[in-house]
Amino acid sequence: MADGAAGDSTGTTTLPLFPLQSVLLPGAHLPLHIFEPRYRQLTVDLVTGTVPDQEFGVIAMRTSLTREVTGLDQVHAIGCTTRLREAKRLPDGRFDVVTTGRQRFRLLDIDCEAAPYLVGTIEWVTDAPMPRGSAEAGQRMAEVARAAHRRYCRSAWEHDDWTEPPPDTPLADLAYQLAADCLLPLDDRQALLEQTQPLRRLRDVCRLLTREAGFLTALRAVPAPPAELTALTRPASLN
Structure with a gap:
């Protein structure tokens, strides 16, 4: 994907x-x-x-x-x-x-x-190719990143507003799917897009989601539900 x-x-x-x-x-x-x-x-x-x-x-x-x-x-x-x-x-x-x-x-x-x-x-x-012998480390990182995603989504959304990526999601795709449900600043999303090391990408998304979940908890505030965010994806006029 x-x-x-x-x-x-x-x-x-x-x-x-x-x-x-x-x-x-x-x-x-x-x-x-x-x-x-x-x-x-x-x-x-x-x-x-x-x-x-x-x-x-x-x-x-x-x-x-x-x-x-x-x-x-x-x-x-x-x-x-x-x-x-x-x-x-x-x-x-x-x-x-x-x-x-x-x-x-x-x-x-x-x-x-x-x-x-x-x-x-x-x-x-x-x-970049995954290093030899990195499969086990990748699975551990995937579990940690999924846990960070759950913490973020439970802080940010109602239960019906988010889903977890399927268990068989390829490691290279997982960080993107975890970030899809989350409101991250443009620069952070761009950094994820540019990262070509799958394990580093998982590490990065774990760090970002942990940070954002902390912000939500500290501020006692939640973003708008995903269904109300469609307007944010509309393009600015480039005329």
Whole structure:
């Protein structure tokens, strides 16, 4: 899931880009409300198959002050592709869509003229091989990270608002799934996305969830339920 079959490709390729003020992690679902004309066109191209595999790249902007992405310095270097799952066209031409994060990429160049929307030249990012003899340590780290996730979710959500990743979740994907239910700052999510050592990624997510659970307990406050957070995933206007 984290790095699918296409992630085995070598060299570079191009794909449409969707800059956001948030970080998409592999395996996470991303609902979007599409209202800008250029991204309406991107959605049409995804639905009709003009864009191969109905897939585009989500890349996080470095600052919320950016209104128009034109260069690499305005976005983070590592992003995540996402595949269109559902698309509902509204009467005024806007779209409500749901996508699922797939695989990581490094953005090498941005083309602002090849299409109505941004197009990026990218190369795939894959995990480093697990060290020999690390399986047992990985399982122990997975148990610790899952326990941190449970502590966070019990502090933050009602029971019906979160679920644990399945027991057979691959070690390389587990950190992403644990982070999906949690409200982490953009920089922390970006660091998880960029980490290519699976055990370090699990260690990092364990540390982050433990920290956030401590904050929630100390402040005696909880974030809004996940069902009410859809608006946070909507893109800022880039006009």
